[in-house]
Amino acid sequence: MLSYEKCKNGISIIIPNHNGEKVLKISLISMANQTFPKDMYEIIIVDNASIDESLKVIEQVAQKYPKLALKVIRLNKNLGYGRAINIGALNAKFELILASNNDIIFHPKYLENLYRTYCYSKRIDKKIVAAQGLHMYYPDVNCIYNAGGLISLLNGRYRFYGICLTWKEFSKIMRWAHRGETKFSYIAFPNGAGALIEKEFFLKVGGYYRLYFSGIEEVDLGLLIHLLGHHIIFIPSAVQYHIEGHTLGGRSTFIPHKLFLILNGFFIYSLSFYDVLHFIQYYFAYALALLMIMILSVFIREKNLVWVIIKTLITNSKIKRMVLVRRSKILTLQKVSLNEIFAYFRTVQRYVSIVKVISSFFVEILYKNYRKYMECAR
Numbered sequence: 001m002l003s004y005e006k007c008k009n010g011i012s013i014i015i016p017n018h019n020g021e022k023v024l025k026i027s028l029i030s031m032a033n034q035t036f037p038k039d040m041y042e043i044i045i046v047d048n049a050s051i052d053e054s055l056k057v058i059e060q061v062a063q064k065y066p067k068l069a070l071k072v073i074r075l076n077k078n079l080g081y082g083r084a085i086n087i088g089a090l091n092a093k094f095e096l097i098l099a100s101n102n103d104i105i106f107h108p109k110y111l112e113n114l115y116r117t118y119c120y121s122k123r124i125d126k127k128i129v130a131a132q133g134l135h136m137y138y139p140d141v142n143c144i145y146n147a148g149g150l151i152s153l154l155n156g157r158y159r160f161y162g163i164c165l166t167w168k169e170f171s172k173i174m175r176w177a178h179r180g181e182t183k184f185s186y187i188a189f190p191n192g193a194g195a196l197i198e199k200e201f202f203l204k205v206g207g208y209y210r211l212y213f214s215g216i217e218e219v220d221l222g223l224l225i226h227l228l229g230h231h232i233i234f235i236p237s238a239v240q241y242h243i244e245g246h247t248l249g250g251r252s253t254f255i256p257h258k259l260f261l262i263l264n265g266f267f268i269y270s271l272s273f274y275d276v277l278h279f280i281q282y283y284f285a286y287a288l289a290l291l292m293i294m295i296l297s298v299f300i301r302e303k304n305l306v307w308v309i310i311k312t313l314i315t316n317s318k319i320k321r322m323v324l325v326r327r328s329k330i331l332t333l334q335k336v337s338l339n340e341i342f343a344y345f346r347t348v349q350r351y352v353s354i355v356k357v358i359s360s361f362f363v364e365i366l367y368k369n370y371r372k373y374m375e376c377a378r
Helices: 021-032 054-064 081-090 110-124 167-179 199-204 217-227 256-273 276-299 303-333 338-377
Strands: 011-017 041-048 070-075 096-100 104-106 128-137 144-146 149-151 156-158 185-187 194-198 231-242
Touching: 011 021, 011 081, 011 110, 021 041, 021 054, 021 104, 041 054, 041 081, 054 070, 070 081, 081 096, 081 199, 096 110, 096 199, 110 128, 110 231, 128 217, 149 217, 149 338, 156 217, 167 231, 194 199, 194 217, 217 231, 217 256, 217 303, 217 338, 256 276, 256 303, 276 303
Parallel strands: 011 041, 011 096, 041 070, 128 231
Antiparallel strands: 096 194, 104 231, 128 144, 128 194, 149 156, 185 231
C-alpha cells in the first residue's frame, strides 16, 4: 500500500486509440509495470473505429497482465480525441482521470509520483483541479516535449519545447523521478497527452468542448479552469516519453489536416473566451496568419494549403452560432478576468524565455567544445 496520504480513490487512465497498433502495445506495457497499486488505477481504451490490429494488441496485453484493470469502449465512428476522453470519463470509476495518448511510454513511477505530488499540492492549495507531468520525446529521451503550457493573447504554447538537456540535467530529473520528489509549479494548461483532472470538475464543465476534433482542446480547458478561479500544476518527477505526431502523421504543423484542426481550433477558442477588444486583436492576427499561409502555398506550390484555408473559413462560419451560445454560458460563470490571467502568464513567459535563452547558450558552448575535443582526438 501507499506510504503517503490518499486524497482521491485512484486514477482512471483514458487512452483514445485510432489505428495505433504500432505504438499501443509498448504504451500499455509501460502502464502495466507501474509501481502504483493495481487496485488504484484502471485503463480505459476508447477505440475510434480502428481498422488495424489494435484490438488484438489489447487482448495480448490483457492476457499477459491479468491483474491490469483494462476495459475497451469501441466506437463505430472516429469522434476525435476530446470526445473520446469525454466518453471515457463518463465510464471512469475513480475520482481522477488521466487524459492520455496511445503513443506514450510511462516511467515506472509516473502514476505514483503524479498522485503523490497532486495530493501534496492539494493540501497547500485547494483550488488545484488539474496537473501534468514532464513530457520528454521518444526516442530522444533527453529532449523536452513540454513542461506544461502557457497562454498568451494569440495562442497557447508549451514550456521548454524542444530543449535538449545535458546528461547532468537529465540525470537530475531521473533522480527526482526515482525519489518521488513532490516539487510542483503552476502552469496555464496541461498537455492533452497527460492531463490529470478531477473527474467531478471535468464532467461539471462538460469535459473537452465537443467542437474540437484533436488539438487546442487542452488550451481551451486550461483557460476555462483559470476563468473559473481554479489552478493547474506541473509535476517534474512524473516523467513520460511521447512518440509525438504518430496519430496525426508527424510533427510538422503544415500537414494539411493537422493545420486545419489547429486553425479552426483557435477560432473556437478565441470566440469562446475573448471579450470584444481581445477578439479584434486576435482575429487580426488570425486573418494575417491565414494570408501568410496562402502566400506560402504559392511559393511552395502546395495546393492543399489553399484548400485548408477555404475549408477553415467555411467551417468557422458554420460553427459561429454554436460557439457564441457557449460563450454566453461561460460569461455567467466567469470569476477571474482575462486581463488578470494574461498579465500573470506574461510575467511567467518572460521568465521561461530567459531560461530558454540561457539554456540554449550553454548548450551551444558545450557543443562547440565537444566538436573541438573530437577534432583534437582525431
